Amino acid sequence: MTGTASTTIASPARRRQTSPLLLLLSLRTLIALFVVLGFFSATAPNFLDIGTLVLLAKHVSINALLAIGMTxxxxxxxxxxxxxSIVGLAGMVAGGLIDRGVPLHFLHVTLxxxxxxxxxIAIAVGVLVGAINGLLVTWLSVAPFIATLGTLYVARGTALLISNGETFPNLVGRPQFHNTGFPILGAGTVLGVPVSVIALVVVGIVAxxxxxRTPFGRRVYAVGGNERAALLSGVPVAKVKLAVxxxxxACAAFAGLIVASELVASHPASGETFELNAIAATVxxxxxxxxxxxxxWGTVIGAFVIGILADGLVMLGVSxxxxxxxxxxxxxxAVVLDQLQRRMQRRMAIQAQAA
Amino acid sequence: MTVQPHAAPDDVILRAVQVGKVYPGTTALHGVDFAVRRGAVNVLLGENGAGKSTLMKILAGVEQPSSGQLFLDGREVRFASVNDAAAQGIGIIFQEMNLCPNLSVAENIFLRYPAVRFGIDIDRRQHIEAARALMRRLEHDIDPNALVGDLRIAQQQIVEIAKALAHDARILIMDEPTSALSATEVEILFRVIAELKSAGVAIVYISHRLEELVRIGDCVTVLRDGRLQATAEMADIDIPWLIAQMVGAMAEPAVPAPPRPDARDALRIGSVSLRNPHGGYFVDGVSLQLAAGEVVGLYGLLGAGRSELFEVLIGAQPDAEGSVVLDGEELAGLPIAARIRRGIALVPEDRQREGLVQCLSVSANLSLASLWRFLRGFAIDTAREHDAVLRAIRDLLIKVSSPNVEVTALSGGNQQKVVIGKALLTRPKVLLLDEPGRGIDVGAKAEVFRTMRHLAAEGLGVMFATSDLKEVMAVADRIVVMAGGRVTGDFPRARATEERLVAAANQGAAAAAGVAR
Known part of the structure; x- marks a missing residue:
């Protein structure tokens, strides 16, 4: 028995028999990416211009950042x-701090x-909202859908309260206050690459x-796969959930800063329905x-597919x-194909077994 | 004596001919023949992964065969679903229970074919009446309005049986129906089976408890490695023959090594208590010691508090009281992860619900509890992890083509070994195993118990919970009996007799029953 175990282990690569169709299915998100790229470069004029692509990547980076956290x-x-809502709130916090500062009444100065x-501070606010979500889900056993639906409203309301619904129209900052430079996040480039795209690459690699490769990541998968088994294996389930x-x-707040920086203004309603785009990219x-x-990686590619589709259709003038x-x-x-792939993989494995 | 002439054709109600089934990772059945006789208990026997459960699922329409044919009353049939098979009179009681805990007993029983008034609304009163009648027939006083989730496992099993009976099954398939039942409940089940038999119902019976099979079986079919090994009349054969057919050779009884005169206590438990929501106790002031190098068997009936005690020890019950000292260090108040790091590990009773992360690979499951061992900075050193995983697979003889296979592709016995391997990779000083032999075959069981003895010889303290008398007598150096949450007996093996153990196990039974009700 030991013999069979060790000999078969020695050649795991041999077992990986894949059919062309299954390979296509497993790479479907990537293929979808090239299909939409190909389609729009053929139909939309100037689609492959550097300027268009840079703009596209900038658009995508916001949703991709949200989707990475969502994943x-x-x-x-x-x-x-x-x-x-965190996108909106983080933007408003940053906007308020730059535009109005922190009034310290007792000293009669504004900081x-x-x-x-x-x-x-804006990112810390995002982390704080996330921590509230996490505590609701773990300590108080609120279903994630409900807990985060609640904070969706609370965070959005808070964003509106900060300015009483007004927009902070100018986030350039004033040199005499040493608070200039905020627009770099949304408009700056390094060697021609937008800062937001670089941020996406860095966040993507770290994520x-x-x-x-880390125990944290493994524990995230284990908690999602079987929470009880993970708990009994010593996985600190509550901490893992709080952390995600x-x-x-944090990702959402960062995305919110980029949105505000690109517009050089922060609007309390910005980021509405962004959660749906993030979920879509993840799925x-x-x-x-x-x-x-x-x-x-799947999520990042998913975000690109959605982004290209959106921008390309706009360029084609589709309503x-x-x-x-x-x-x-x-x-x-995407979801139907995912199920199809699972079923095919099963069948393939069965055929490989029967052979 | 291996193959008996076929029974008279008119006697056979359901016949499987050259049935095969292939799963990802395993071929469960290679062309098996199986005949189910009317008015008889048709026993299906084999080790874990021998293909019993698969064959049974094919007969019940849960799975479709990859090859071969089924004949019902001589006509070829094909079951597209469980409902399809049920419509033709085939009922099944699963090993893993298939009840909705959020519905009442009556609602569960009539889930598939609810009685309706005027074709619209459910006739609740008729359901309750019929459910009550079924419970009377099964000699169980279970309220049809009670939620299934509130019932004990044994009671849920009775509801499963009632559910199958409610649909006038002509063929009733039972997969390990007694694994969660107490001795008296088993007797009731056997009476029900005898009654069904005389009514002409064909019973397909799967169990690992050989004494049981010899007692109630009429004929037996033995599978080994997905192939038909032998068929025989139960009257012609005995238990050693069954074991020989299953395992391939006479399985030697697990002979425990002489206990080492090691005085050091690996684990000392002092008045540990855990309250239950009804004001009583799951665990009631339990104190005991476990020496390094010792195997202690924790014997007791269902509901004696053994699983709860283990949960307290591993830290899954933060509300527990009392002290748990591991190798001189107090564990009380520590979270599970910290306890595992200090050297205590648990193999839970229910490997599907508590042992495995189904969507992860064999490798990721094995290393899940011991990731801290493979750290390099913040990251997992995958090379070291891979080495440790391969060693565990080899040491425990886990049959798997690659450690990257999803753990669900493995057979039950091999999945159990993965759970044990996960515990061992944490390098425990004390290993707790809750019903380690449950639902696995004689061969795998012997392997598991041999591993336990081996670990004890290396200086681990091993404690295992079981409700199997023979098992505890064969493996343990010392037997602690629990009843009603309390320790009611503590016998070195030399002084333990079956009578004493049973007496101790029933000592607090009245109290236990009071708690459970």
Whole structure:
């Protein structure tokens, strides 16, 4: 018996028999990416211009950042509906700090903070909302859908309260207060690459490393796969869940800063329905909403597919109503193909076994 | 004596001819013949992974065969679903229970074919009446309005049986129906089976308890490695023959090594208590010691508090009181992860619900509890992890083509070994195993118990819970009996007799019953 075990282990590669169709299916998100790229480069004029592509990548980076955070939450079997509101809230916090500063009444002065501090505070606010989500889900056993639906409203309301519904129209900052530089996040480039795209690459690499190579990542998958078994194996389930919502909050706040920086203004309603785009990118990338299955790379590619589709259709002049219909169909198709792949993999494994 | 002439054709109600089934990772059946006789208990026997459960699922329409044919009353049939098979009179009681805990007993029984008034609304009163009649027939006083989730496992099993009986099954398939039942409940079940038999119902009976099979079986079919090994009339054969057919050779009884005179206590438990929601106790002031190098068997009936005690020890019950000292260090108040790091590990009773992460690979499951061992900075050193996983697979003889296979592709016995391997990779000083032999075959069981003895010889303290007398007598150096949450007996093996153990196990039974009701 030992013999069979060790000899078969020695050649795991031999077992990986794949059919061309299965290979196509397993790479479907990537293929979808090239299909939409190919389609729009053929039909939309100037689609492959550097300028267009850079703009596209900038658009995508916001949704991709949200979706990366969302992926961690979904991998544990949860969901985070509050990310869109965190986008708005983080933008308003940053906008308020830059535009109005912190009035210190007892000293009769107003404190204006440096931009890095402003950014850190805005992200901390996102982490805080995430922590509230996490505590609701773990300590108080509120279902993730409900907990984050609640914070969706609370965060959005808070964003509106900050300015009484007004927009902070100018986030350039004033040199005499040493708080200039905020627009770099949305408009700056390094060697021609937008800062937001670089941010996406960095966050993506860190997230993928976290998910695949660290005990934390392994525990995220285990919690989503079988929470009870994970608990009895010494996985600190509550801490893991708390952490994923905090990561999601941080990603959302970061995305909110980029949105505000691009517009050089912060509007309390920005980020509405962004949570749905993030969930769509996550699902399109092959992450199971039940938890336990999915990858960061899949999610990033999913975000690109959605982004290219949206921008390409705009360039073709397709009405926004049809855009919604098409986006919906693509999401459904992604999930259907995912099921198809599972079934085919099963059948292939069976055939390989029978042979 | 291996193959008996076929029974008279008119006697056979259901016949499987050359039935095969292939799963990812395993071929469960290679062309098996099986005949089910009317008015008889047709025993299906084999080790774990021998293909019993698969064959049974094919007969009940849960799975479709990859090859071969089924004949019902001489006509070829094909079952598209469980409902399809049920419509033709085939009922099944699953090993893993298939009840909705959020519905009442009556609602569960009539879930498939609810009685309706005027074709619209459910006739609740008729359901309750019929459910009550079924419970009377099964000699169980279970309220048809009670929620299934509130019932004990044994009571849920009775509801499963009632569910199958409610649909006038002509063929009733039972997969390990007694695994969760107490001795008296088993007697009731056997009476029900005898009654069904005389009514002409064909019973397909699967169990690992050989004494049981010899007692109630009429004919036996033995599978080994997915192939038909032998068929025989039960009257012609005995238990050693059954074991020989299953395992391939006479399985030697697990002979425990002489206990080492090691005075060091690996684990000392002082007045551990855990309250239940009804104001009583799951675990009631339990104190005991476990020496390094010792195998202690924790014997007791269902509901004696053994699983709960283990949960307290591993830290899954934060509300527990009392002290748990591991190798001189107090564990009380520590979370599970910290306890595992200090050297205590648990193999839970229910491997599907509590042992495995189904969507992860064999490798990720094995290393899940011991990731801290493979750290390099923040990251997992995959090379070291891979080495440890391969060693565990080899040491425990886990049959798997690659450690990257999803754990669900393995047979039950091999899945159990993965759970044990996961515990061992944490390098425990004390290993707790809850019903380690449950639902696995004689061969795998012997392997598991041999591993336990081996670990004890290496200086681990091993404690295992079981409700199987023979098992505890064969494997343990010392036997602790629990009843009603309390320790009611503590016998070195030399002084333990079956009578003493049973007497101790029933000592607090009245109290236990009071708690459970």
């Amino acid at each position: 961690f939450v979904v991998l544990t079997g949860g969901i985070d509906l509050s990310v869109g 204006f903070l440096d931009v890095p501090v402003v950014i850190a 993928a490393y976290l998910a695949t 919502y905090m990561i999601s909050g 399109l990338g092959g992450t199971s909403l039940v938890g336990g299955r999915g990858t960061i 926004s109503f049809w855009q919604m219909v098409i986006k919906g169909l693509v999401i459904i198709a």
